[in-house]
Amino acid sequence: MPCRTIAVANQKGGTGKTATTLSLGIALAHRGKRVLLVDADPQGDLTKSLGWKDPDSLEATIANHLSAVIEGEGADPREGILSHKEGIDLMPANIELAGMEMPVLMAMSREQLLNVWVSSLKGDYDFILFDCAPTLGIIPVNAFVASDSVLIPVSVEYLPASAMVGLLNTIGRVRRQINPALAVEGILLTLFDSRNNLAHEVEQTIRDQCGSAYRVFDTVIPRRYRPPRRLPWARASSPTTGAAKWRAPSSALPRRWSAVGRKKVPITLPGVDDLFTSQGERDGSAIGGVSDIPLAAIDPFPRHPFQVRDDEEMERLAESVAENGVLAPLTVRAAGPERYELVSGHRRKRAAKLAGLESVPCIVRAMTDEEATIAMVDSNLQRETILPSERAFAYSMRLEAMKHQGRRTDLTSVQVAQKSGGRWSRDILAEELDVSKDKVQRFIRLTFLSSELLALVDEGRMKMLPAVEVSYLTAEEQDHLLDAIRAQEATPSHAQALKMKRYSKEGTLTAALVRSIMEEEKPNQVVQFKIPKRSIARFFKPSATKDEIEGRIVRALELLEQAERRRSELGGV
Template identity: 40%
Template sequence: MGGRSADKVKFTSYDDLFGSAEVVAAEEDRSIRVPLGELHSFKNHPFHVLDDEKMMDTVRSIRQYGVLVPEIVRQDGGGGYESVAGYRRKRGSELAGCRDMPVIVRKMTDDEATIVMVDSNIQREDILPSEKAWVYRMNMEALSHQGVKGEDYTANLVGEAAGDCARTVQRYIRLTYLRRELLIYVDQGKIVLVAAEKISFLSDEEQGWVLQMIQDNQSTVSKSQAEELREESSAGRLTEEQVTDILSRKTVSTSVTISAKRIRSYFPQDFTKKQIEEIIFRLLDSWKEKENQTGQLR
């Protein structure tokens, strides 16, 4: 950060750090055309590029108008370029039969490139839970490397672009500790997020038992079952037989629906959804801590 003390720097948004990935070009940026064969994927990027109907729309647009927004890239050590933002445009160019495409070459560190990659994708409407989980984790780590201090503050900064509060960001990051097969079930909607978060605290072996039960019985895991699994695991009592017993039980729905109008009545009119969520989770966490201290939590 230019040698400045991180304690004296106040970050308020991604643009304050590196500018918009799609619009703002720094003075040292270069705009050129690059053969598609010289463009390589960003290391460990979590986004899926599908040849679906939306991609076919992109292909038709490229054939008619060309690539209107250049891809953001940086030079790699092999003489080519590493794609940072614009994977869909590159794939669309390939399917459209193009040999090259316009790019903006930007000098970026690994952490800067990670943040630009996340910022250019996080607001997609079709982003999968697994994609959001990994980009949140990658962005948290990148911002921490940049000197942003405080987990809650960093999580708030990470979730800002997508309108998620710190607690939501932390919940998503927990999904990165799931086995790959379980995370696929989350993407498919076979395991709800709240249950998946609880399962993520189980060991790899314990998650394997859960996965086997789901596969053998074509079933899923409810929130209450996931809570019991985590409780038993934390106490060191969880066995394969217990997993079978817990997931074999029929559960009673404990879902609660609260009127949005009623919730709104407790907050000032200018409060955003993010601010309301933060206060609600803060109050719930405070209540839970108080109940734990008095030994009355049921």
Template identity: 50%
Template sequence: MAKNDVRNSIKLTSVDELFTTEENRADNQREKVVDIPLLEISDFPSHPFKVKADEAMLEMADSVTQYGVLVPGLVRPKVDGGYEMVAGHRRKKASELAGKETMPCIIRELDDDAATIIMVDSNLQRESILPSEKAFAYRMKLEAMKRQGQRTDLTSRPVVEKSVSADILGENTGESGRQIQRYIRLTGLIPSILQMVDDNQIAFRPAVELSYLSENEQQDLYNTIQSEDCTPSLSQAQRIKKFSQEGRLNIDVIYTILTEEKPNQKEKFHIQRERVDRFFPKNFTEKQKEELVIQLLESWYKKRQWEQQER
């Protein structure tokens, strides 16, 4: 081998490496908080948690304006450049509303499954979580656990049978494996019915039963709910599911079941939706509308009582 080749093959230690300490080398390995431009951070794919510019978000934006982001987000590098948000989507939205150009983040190398589990776990700590958010979050985490090699004995009958993996997931969420399986069933609902579950118009357990219907059957059900202004009880949902499994469900059967008088059912007081909707803010849920109507009626009733006493 020529002298030049031998010389070139020898790797010399740099001056910086000679005088660096073990503490400095360890410090270089530690994760650091870095201010990253918001334009370089994309959302996590299929992020199941909704980030809305609601009152709580506006309050968070005010806090960011005054104090900045106090808890750094967590991102992972993307192959094609930039970063992908793992934990901190709400902080990112608040930073945008506050007019910030950057956000403090920790950069961490994560594979898809590890990132999914961290994303779900970090968001499940929130106080208010919609049923649809839990449904898709639990499904994503359970699928990630399966790819990581853990047992995921998902079955087609989660209300009855037990899943070991769902029990493991439940240990960190405070819910039973059976309840987690019920939530995952909600991902089988069409968006319009799932929205009714989020709005408390359809109860959780009936919604689980309705998730077994085909997409077309669910659409017929939704149309009937809207036209008749009624929602199924648990027993009605179970009967609708049974008719579906037997191949005998059609829109006439759905109508018959939904419009039958329920046990101990009192006569309903109906007001056409188009007559009152114009009085409410567009973002009001059905529950908020109901509460406002009750408040106004109570005020009206108290006023009448006072007027009668004055006579």
């Protein structure tokens, strides 16, 4: 039986993640399975629950293995694993894991670090369970990338249920961009209070909204039942005991739930079309799983807006690929006989070529032009450094793809058509990109700039707000502005850009008027020279004003200039 890895996660605290991980792990061990529990929470609650009361005193934890992967050290992946009398193994965690957030964020292939470590352990276990921290940070994302599925414990209350939306969106992004095989194992309802009418309504709402897309376990963990502090609790025989309730999901993993009708509460959860396809669709869209494809057979994505630069970061990526190979498969789609079109992974492809590889691991997916464009944009928007021009054309391409899918995308105008449910299309796109609607609109306006002016934005010489206003000028007016910028060696301020936009709208913006506006002095571009007051305080009275100090300094410089001129005329040095 191949090893299954499951992340137990919910960004809301107090939903029973640790208790679920613990109970499921022990129940599987009692069924004869080899189980490794991984404490991926710097609070170390799972470690403490299994009897190691002082996790900070442990010499080896998951943090050490993350550090070893980042540094490329050949550490034993089994170092620090603790064995428990209940038949499970534990990789502990402590507060040092919190200190790994920044090193992980700065590392190459940062989402793959846990996967690199855990891959070498899969031959030793039937199940590996991650107890994730109550966040959606880089460590839980690492757990998602390393897992086959995510099990979501949700306490049957309004706020935890509504907070599940963010988690499902994150799982969806990980699946689309990094781990196509990731699935939702199921939703486990916990801390259910049968005396509370709202709890019944929340339970039914989750079943109604999620039941067709995700497995919602029949078993519901009552609030009054909590795992006893003393082990072994998972061996209790009575079907009404808390132990039996917590143990039941281990038997239910292969099964689907069946719903019963009750009332609804207004909790809006994302649909399956927004996050996942069905298993049949996944099987049909991933042709042959991961395959090695020759680099020469992979063509770049048409009009790919993101640059692939041979800089220091690329050099480091190439070194990593040469040493470890391509950790995350590229995503491609068929483009003809023995030809493929690259959807995501342009930098990895370049790094593989620099590393001397002839082929790379790829996932071949059946995608329409629109689906491929959206996937390409979403995957590249995860880069750490993105130029304004790259982001602008990426947003524009994504909007065009949405338009062909039947969505209104006139985001650059004031009047925007409403979507179903009364939501604005601008709001929907901004939500999908996880940015503000105003930011989307500003970046799309940049695509109306000439290439020369857009280059000034990329170089940081022209700021975003004036660039957006300049984008409303005609092509001829932008050429006049570019000439004025070269002559003045300065870019327009926001006020100047607004003035040119107004004259352009009136049809009176000539080349001469552009030069006149650009010749106006801009406070933000006047060179300032400052002298520390302590350096000159002895030359002035304490009561001297700023103007008096400035006038005296200028007068002193004039006298110095006159003295130097006289010396020069007398043949002095």
